[in-house]
Amino acid sequence: MPDQPDSDNELSPQAREFLKVIQDDMPALRAVDLGDAPPATMPEAE
Amino acid sequence: MTLASAVKSIESGELSALELTKAILDRIDSLNERMRVFITVMREEALADVRKAGPPLHGVPLSVKDLYDTKGVRTTAGAKIFADRIPNQDAAAVSRLKEAGGVIVGKTNLHEFAYGVTSINPHYGTPRNPWDPDRICGGSSGGSASAVALGLGFGSLGTDTGGSIRIPAALCGIVGLKPTYGRVSVRGVVPLSWSLDHVGPMARTVEDVAILLQIIDGRPLDPLTGDIKGVRVGILKTYFYERLASEVDDAMNTALRTLEGLGARLVDIDLPSAAAHRGVWLQIASPEVYSYHEPYLKKHPDQYGADILGRIEAGRVLLSIDYVRAQRIRTLMKRECKSVFESVDVIVTPTTPIPAPRIDGIDKPWGDGPEKAATALARFTRFFNIVGLPAISIPCGFTPGGLPLGMQIVGKPFDESMVLRVAYAYEQDTKFYASKDPDSQSR
Numbered sequence: 033m034p035d036q037p038d039s040d041n042e043l044s045p046q047a048r049e050f051l052k053v054i055q056d057d058m059p060a061l062r063a064v065d066l067g068d069a070p071p072a073t074m075p076e077a078e
Numbered sequence: 079m080t081l082a083s084a085v086k087s088i089e090s091g092e093l094s095a096l097e098l099t100k101a102i103l104d105r106i107d108s109l110n111e112r113m114r115v116f117i118t119v120m121r122e123e124a125l126a127d128v129r130k131a132g133p134p135l136h137g138v139p140l141s142v143k144d145l146y147d148t149k150g151v152r153t154t155a156g157a158k159i160f161a162d163r164i165p166n167q168d169a170a171a172v173s174r175l176k177e178a179g180g181v182i183v184g185k186t187n188l189h190e191f192a193y194g195v196t197s198i199n200p201h202y203g204t205p206r207n208p209w210d211p212d213r214i215c216g217g218s219s220g221g222s223a224s225a226v227a228l229g230l231g232f233g234s235l236g237t238d239t240g241g242s243i244r245i246p247a248a249l250c251g252i253v254g255l256k257p258t259y260g261r262v263s264v265r266g267v268v269p270l271s272w273s274l275d276h277v278g279p280m281a282r283t284v285e286d287v288a289i290l291l292q293i294i295d296g297r298p299l300d301p302l303t304g305d306i307k308g309v310r311v312g313i314l315k316t317y318f319y320e321r322l323a324s325e326v327d328d329a330m331n332t333a334l335r336t337l338e339g340l341g342a343r344l345v346d347i348d349l350p351s352a353a354a355h356r357g358v359w360l361q362i363a364s365p366e367v368y369s370y371h372e373p374y375l376k377k378h379p380d381q382y383g384a385d386i387l388g389r390i391e392a393g394r395v396l397l398s399i400d401y402v403r404a405q406r407i408r409t410l411m412k413r414e415c416k417s418v419f420e421s422v423d424v425i426v427t428p429t430t431p432i433p434a435p436r437i438d439g440i441d442k443p444w445g446d447g448p449e450k451a452a453t454a455l456a457r458f459t460r461f462f463n464i465v466g467l468p469a470i471s472i473p474c475g476f477t478p479g480g481l482p483l484g485m486q487i488v489g490k491p492f493d494e495s496m497v498l499r500v501a502y503a504y505e506q507d508t509k510f511y512a513s514k515d516p517d518s519q520s521r
Binding site: 050060 | 273351353354356357358360361364384387388389391392394395396400402403404405406407408409410412413
C-alpha cells in the first residue's frame with residue numbers, strides 16, 4: 033500500500049523536505065494504542 | 079507604566095489620553111523603521127478614536143496583530159498576497175476593545191500568515207527583539223510582543239496555534255495568555271488551523287492581561303489576590319524539563335522554589351502522550367492550513383514566502399486516515415490531561431527551552447545536539463494547543479547576558495482564574511517586569 037497519493041510526485045523540493053519531517057514522526061503516532069478513542073473534533077470542556 | 083496604572087491616571091485626570099496616544103505614536107515613528115514592529119500605523123484613526131473613548135479603558139493605546147480584521151484598515155496577515163486587503167468590519171475581539179474605550183494605534187508585524195515561530199518576514203521586514211535587535215522576538219505574534227516590551231502601547235492582541243502568543247511573550251519579557259480553546263471569538267481573524275487557533279491578550283503584567291481578557295471575553299474573572307497557599311502545582315518531570323539551555327534550567331529551578339515559598343505544593347506528574355505531540359500537531363495543522371490556502375496558492379504561489387510555501391504545500395498530500403488517527407490521539411491526550419488535573423490545579427513548565435536565538439542562527443543547532451533553534455521554540459507550547467487548555471507565559475528571569483526567560487502556567491479548561499492567580503502571585507513576588515527595561519539594553 034503506498035504511503036502517499038500519486039500527487040506527492042508534484043510537490044516542490046521544499047514540500048518534500050517538510051513531508052519527510054512529518055513522516056519521521058509517524059511511527060510514534062502509529063504505535064499509539066487508540067483503544068475506543070473517537071476523533072476529537074473539538075477539545076472537551078469537561 | 080502598566081495598562082492598569084495608565085487607565086487609572088487617565089481616569090483621575092493626571093494623564094490625557096490624547097497626549098498619551100500622541101506620545102505613543104511619536105515613539106512608534108521614532109523606532110519602527112529600525113525595529114519593524116508595526117506593518118500599519120493607524121495615526122489618524124487612533125487620534126480620532128481617542129477623542130471619543132470612554133470607560134473602562136478611557137482611551138489607553140493598544141495594538142493588534144495584523145491577523146485581526148480592522149474595518150477600513152488593511153489587514154495583511156503579514157503576507158504579500160493580502161497587502162491590499164481591506165476588511166469591511168472589525169474582528170469580534172477588536173470590536174470589544176474599541177467598545178471598551180481602547181484605542182488601536184497600529185497593526186503589528188508577524189510571521190507570514192502566522193505560520194512560524196520566528197516572525198522573520200520576507201515582505202514587511204523582521205520585527206526585532208527589544209532586548210537585542212540581532213535576535214528574533216519569537217512568533218508568530220512577534221510584533222505584538224516587541225511593541226508591548228518597547229512601550230509602543232499598553233497591550234496587544236495576539237493569536238496562538240502552536241505557541242504564537244506565549245513564545246514571543248517569553249522571548250520579549252512580557253506576559254501572554256492563550257485562553258481555553260473557544261473562550262474568545264476568533265471571528266474576523268485570518269485562520270491558520272481552525273481546530274488549533276486561539277486568540278488572546280499580551281501585556282506587561284498579569285493584571286493587564288486579565289483586564290484585556292475580561293474585555294475580549296466578556297465574562298468576569300476571580301479577583302487577583304496574590305495568595306496561592308495550598309495550590310497544587312504539577313511538575314512534568316519527563317519531556318517538559320528535558321534538553322533545556324542551562325540558563326532556562328537555572329531559572330526554572332529558582333522559580334519552582336519561589337512557588338513553593340509562596341505556599342504552593344509541588345506535585346510530580348506525567349503526560350506520556352506529550353512525547354508524540356509534534357506529529358499529532360503536524361498531522362492536524364498541515365491539512366487545515368492547506369485547506370484555507372488552496373485557492374490562493376493555486377493562483378499566486380509566487381506571492382508566498384519560501385519559508386512557508388513548502389510547508390503549506392505539503393498539507394495537500396497527507397492521508398486522511400492519518401488526520402483521523404491524530405484526532406483520536408488528541409482525544410487520548412485530553413483524557414490524560416483530565417486525569418492529571420484531578421491531582422493538581424496547574425501545570426508549570428518552561429515556556430521555551432532556550433532564550434531568544436540570533437536572527438542568523440535560527441536554522442542552526444542551539445546546543446550540542448542536532449535540534450535547530452527554531453524547532454526548539456515550540457517544544458513546550460504546542461501540546462497545549464492540541465488539548466485546548468488555558469496557558470500563560472510570564473517572565474521568570476534573565477540570562478546573564480540580559481535576555482528574558484518565560485515560565486508557562488497551564489490550567490484546566492476555562493479555569494483562567496487559577497492560571498492568573500498563580501501567575502499574579504509569582505509576579506508580585508518577583509516583579510521581573512519592573513526589574514529591567516529593554517531601553518537600558520543597547521539598541
